[in-house]
Amino acid sequence: MTTITDRLAIAQSRIAQAAQNSSRRAEDVQLLAVSKTKPNNQIIEAYHAGQRRFGENYVQEGESKVNALSEDYPDIEWHFIGPLQSNKTKVVATLFDWMHTVEREKIAQRLNEQRPDSMPPINVCIQVNISQEASKSGVAANEILALADKIAQMPNLTLRGLMAIPSADVDEQTATDEMAALQALYNQLAQRFDYVDTLSVGMSNDLELAVAHGSTMVRIGSAIFGERDYSKA
Numbered sequence: 557m558t559t560i561t562d563r564l565a566i567a568q569s570r571i572a573q574a575a576q577n578s579s580r581r582a583e584d585v586q587l588l589a590v591s592k593t594k595p596n597n598q599i600i601e602a603y604h605a606g607q608r609r610f611g612e613n614y615v616q617e618g619e620s621k622v623n624a625l626s627e628d629y630p631d632i633e634w635h636f637i638g639p640l641q642s643n644k645t646k647v648v649a650t651l652f653d654w655m656h657t658v659e660r661e662k663i664a665q666r667l668n669e670q671r672p673d674s675m676p677p678i679n680v681c682i683q684v685n686i687s688q689e690a691s692k693s694g695v696a697a698n699e700i701l702a703l704a705d706k707i708a709q710m711p712n713l714t715l716r717g718l719m720a721i722p723s724a725d726v727d728e729q730t731a732t733d734e735m736a737a738l739q740a741l742y743n744q745l746a747q748r749f750d751y752v753d754t755l756s757v758g759m760s761n762d763l764e765l766a767v768a769h770g771s772t773m774v775r776i777g778s779a780i781f782g783e784r785d786y787s788k789a
């Protein structure tokens with residue numbers, strides 16, 4: 557049987573190989589383990605294999621996991637990577653270290669107001685819509701800098717970069733074009749804010765393409781924890 561520990565090692569070696577293919581350093585690409593729908597004991601197994609960054613998509617599930625694990629595992633870094641309604645921002649502001657999916661000023665404002673003074677600023681990425689699908693979340697390319705300027709003024713937020721979910725099931729050329737467009741937008745942002753250092757893109761199926769286009773944080777779920785079962789959710 558392949559264990560979570562084995563699969564983490566495989567994911568790390570895929571990252572290392574992809575980095576090498578692009579003449580990048582493997583340590584410049586961080587692995588975020590996406591543990592949504594998976595039980596705490598699997599997070600603990602990954603923790604014991606050395607994994608420290610975990611991503612959650614759902615407010616309620618994330619809240620219960622952070623509350624259950626943060627005392628015994630205080631060095632876990634919790635990342636919120638799902639869609640967030642503005643009436644749920646407080647959970648993220650009080651429990652998470654990172655928020656990847658800021659796509660509106662209102663969400664940023666609420667996180668800034670609700671972040672406790674006792675905590676360091678929450679790290680945020682702006683979610684960009686790089687796909688042609690109207691249904692996809694994220695700000696349009698031409699709205700990134702305006703939102704970034706707003707976030708940069710908020711003392712309890714630290715702007716770290718961009719996050720995107722490329723189109724699924726598209727041909728290779730379209731996938732490559734989307735990644736290249738995202739990389740260009742990221743470079744533009746990093747030029748404006750010298751502290752911006754994070755391009756959050758790449759999942760189990762496209763991490764190689766993402767690393768080839770400058771990803772600094774890949775978000776890997778099923779390749780580590782196995783397929784997700786939503787029937788019990």
Ligand SMILES: *Cc1c(COP(=O)(O)O)cnc(C)c1O
Pocket residue numbers: 590592613637638721758759760761775776777778779
């Ligand atoms: C579920 C999810 C992932 C992980 O996807 P896998 O294909 O399981 O690796 C990454 N990012 C986001 C935003 C997700 O919702």
